[in-house]
Amino acid sequence: LMSVRECWASLFTPRAIFYRDQNKIPHDKVKISVIVQKMVQSEVSGxxxxxxxxxxxxxxxxIESVWGLGEMIVQGSVVPDxxxxQKETFSILSKVISDQKVMLTRKGEKTEERDVPKTIIDKQKISDADIVKLAKISNALQKHYYFPQDSEWAYEKGKIYIVQTRPVTTIEGVGKKISDNTDGVKDENQVNTPILSGAAASPGIGTGYVKILxxxxxxxxxxxxDVLVAKMTSPDYVPAMKKAVAIVTDEGGLTSHAAIVSRELGIPCVVGTKxxxxxxxxxxxxxxDGSKGLVYTGGKVSRSIKKKVEQKLEFEDTKTATKLYVNLAEPERAKEISKMNVQGVGLLRAEFxxxxxxxxxxEAIQQKKQDVFISKLEKGLEEFTKAFSPRPVVYRATDFKTNEYRSLPGGEKWEPNEANPMLGFRGAYRYISHPEVFNLELQAMKxxxxxYKNLWMMIPFVRSPEELKKVRRLVATEGFFEDPTFKFWMMVEIPINVIMIDEFIKVGIDGVSIGSNDLTMLVTGTDRDNAEVSSSFNERSPAVMWSLRRVIKHCNRAKVTSSVCGQAPSTYDDFARKLVKYGVTSMSINPDAVDRVRGVIKQAEKDLAKGNI
Structure with missing residues (x-):
């Protein structure tokens, strides 16, 4: 009972109070529930x-891991592995193995610290196979909750247990400049060789006088x-952390107190320097340099250290002929990201x-809760249209697959079990089969x-021109096409969309958006979520590039907008350059990649004008 009381009391720890104050959450409006579960006697946790x-x-x-129970990683009292x-292929990009001399274990009803056996002090905590297994679980959790996840896990007797998952709470204000606090100290010493290195815990560059606590x-x-330097921070350090220009610690990882609070405050931070x-x-x-996990002597920052910051600032206000949109899903991010230099939302996912x-x-229709459903969707859509007005918001109608629909409350009653949901009951065919469900979305949009007249519609997974005609009739019935400000787009993500692009255009569309993720899977016959073949998933395959070029060319000829909204232009600079060469109207990019991709587009447009591309 005392442990449960302590959990309740944690609602009013200094850090919890600080977080609510920072986010203007009334203290009397929060509640806490305590979940009691069997403890995993973890050999490794993280x-x-x-x-x-x-x-x-x-x-x-x-992924971070430590020997023993996970409390040490949360407290930041050890440096984790x-x-x-890489999310697309599940290939391991990097590993940092840290020595660990003490671990936390269970003894009776209590926990105790004990020495890590000498034979494993400097060993990797989990195998590569388990790293990949954890990565797949993390990806699955994000897909299930439709939001990036911060998860805790434990490993015992060959089994992995997920003991907690929650939304990532420190998603940075993407439209905000990278912290660059290097002007407050006059010091001409410039040293390019770092004197300390650790984990890059919060991005940005800060220069100041050292204060060791x-x-x-x-x-x-x-x-x-000043630069706050400590073995590790705790909630009691927060007043000083708010004054600091940067933070450096001996211990801790990306989930330690210093790391999390630094990201919340937007302060450069390097942890685990030892x-x-x-x-x-x-x-x-x-x-x-919180972006690279490095500490330098002196106050005059070299060109190489500042390069990333300057590149971001250089391209932030750059104008390009190729329009740049963002991909979004969460209404909570609309206002913040609308401040970015973008032409609108090129892909608003309905699923979140x-x-x-x-x-x-x-189920909502059966329970006569259609108005509630429509009202809630309307509220979410309005968050985006209001924030971005008058810039367009291209709303992709719901593209849940049957296995995803089944996870919604009441879904098991209505959804079939399909062997291959990817190619199953989804997209345009679903709207035609269940017009009463599609109408809920149409009413919210109306x-x-x-x-706000800046809300447009895009239809996903259209298997034939005939399907597109039928969906267009459903939209027309609600009077959308009577308003010339309304635009009707179609996703291009199936080979038939590429092969018969002219026939789809004739149905009457204002634009297409090429979903390079699904198109790559279906053109190359590769399931990117299947670890056995995911290494063959290649968005830059000649067949995929041929498909892109064909669609863009035919759209330009018909004076129809062409856009690309998949992951590829956010990830690969050469991919974005080729899209410029093909004459794409716009690209829709992940918010964190907007400024970098804008720079790539600007250079590609210059090269194209000179005949160098």
Whole structure:
């Protein structure tokens, strides 16, 4: 009972109070439930993020692990192993193996610290096969919850247990400049060789005077613009952390207190340096590169260190002939990302909003809750259209597969079990088969368009021109085409869309958006989610590039907008350059890649004008 009380009391720890104050959440409006579960006597434990928590790159999964129970990794009292996995192929991109001399284990009803056996102090905590297995679980959790996940796991007797998962709470304001606090200290010493290295825990560059803290009682030493250096931080350090220009710690990983709070505050941070408190001296001038996990002496930052920051700022306001849109799903991010220099939302995924409504649409209809369903979807759509107005928001109608629909409350009653949902009951065919469900989306859109005319529609997974005609009739019945501001797009993600593109255009569409992810799978016959063949998944395959070129060429000839919204232009610079060469109208990019891709497009357009591409 005392443990349960302590859990309830944790609602009012200094860190919890600080978080609510920072986010303007009333203290009397929060509640907490305590889940009691059997404890896993873990041989290895850790955390994993379905996106990179430091850079917010969505194409990588980050896993940390320690010997023993996971409390040490959360407290930051040891430096964990860190493994980075590529999300598309599940190939291991990097591994950082850290020595661990002490571990936490269970003894009776309590836990105790004990020495790690000497034979495994410097060993990798889990096998490569288990790293890949964890990465797949992390990816599956994100797909299930439709939001990046921060998950805790434990490994016991050959089994992996997921003991907690929650949304990533430190997704950075992507439209915000990378922290570059290097002007507050006058020091001409420039050293390009780092004196310390650790885990890159919070991006940005900060220069200041070192203030080494041996404990929270010394936080008054830190003045505005100093670099806080400590063995590890705790909630008691937060007042000093808010003043610091950068933070460096001896211990901890990407989920330690110092790392999480630094990301929340937007302060550059390097953790797990092992000996920062011994190597550095008070009042010395240092530069902290939180993006690379490096610490330099001196205050004059070299060109190479600043390169990433300057590239981002250089292209932030650049104008290009090729339009740049963003891919979005979460209404909570609409206002923030709308501040970016983009022409609108090129792919607004419906699935996140539909999942948050909390009921299968057919179940809502049966329970006569259509108005609730429509109202909630309308609210989500309005968040985007209001934030981006007058820039267009291209809403892709629901593209849940049957296995995903089944996971919605009430879904098991309505959805079949399909052997291959990827090629099953989805997209346009589903709207034709269940027009009453599709009409819920149309009604929500109609209500939003009464106030915001920048909401357009895009139809996914269209298997034939005849299907497109039938869906277009459903949309026309609701009067959408009577307003010339309404635009009707189609996804190009099936080989038939490429082969018969002219026939689809004749049906009457204003634009197409090429989904390079699904198109690559279906053109090359490769399931990117299947580890056995995922290494063959290649968005830059000659067959895929031929398909892109053909669609763009035929759209340009018919004066129809062409866009690409898959992962490839966000990831591969050469892919984006080829799209410019082909004459694509626009690209829709992940928010974290917008400024970089804009620079690639600008250079490609210059090269094209000179005949160099």
């Amino acid at each position: 955390v994993m993020f379905s996106i990179n928590p430091v850079t917010n790159e969505k194409d990588s999964i980050v 860190t493994y980075v996995v 041996q404990g929270p009682k010394e936080i008054s030493k830190v003045k505005t613009g 000996n920062a408190t011994k190597t550095l001296t008070d009042n010395a001038v240092i530069t902290v 909003m539909i999942a948050n409504i909390g009921i299968h649409p057919k 209500n939003v368009r009464k106030k």
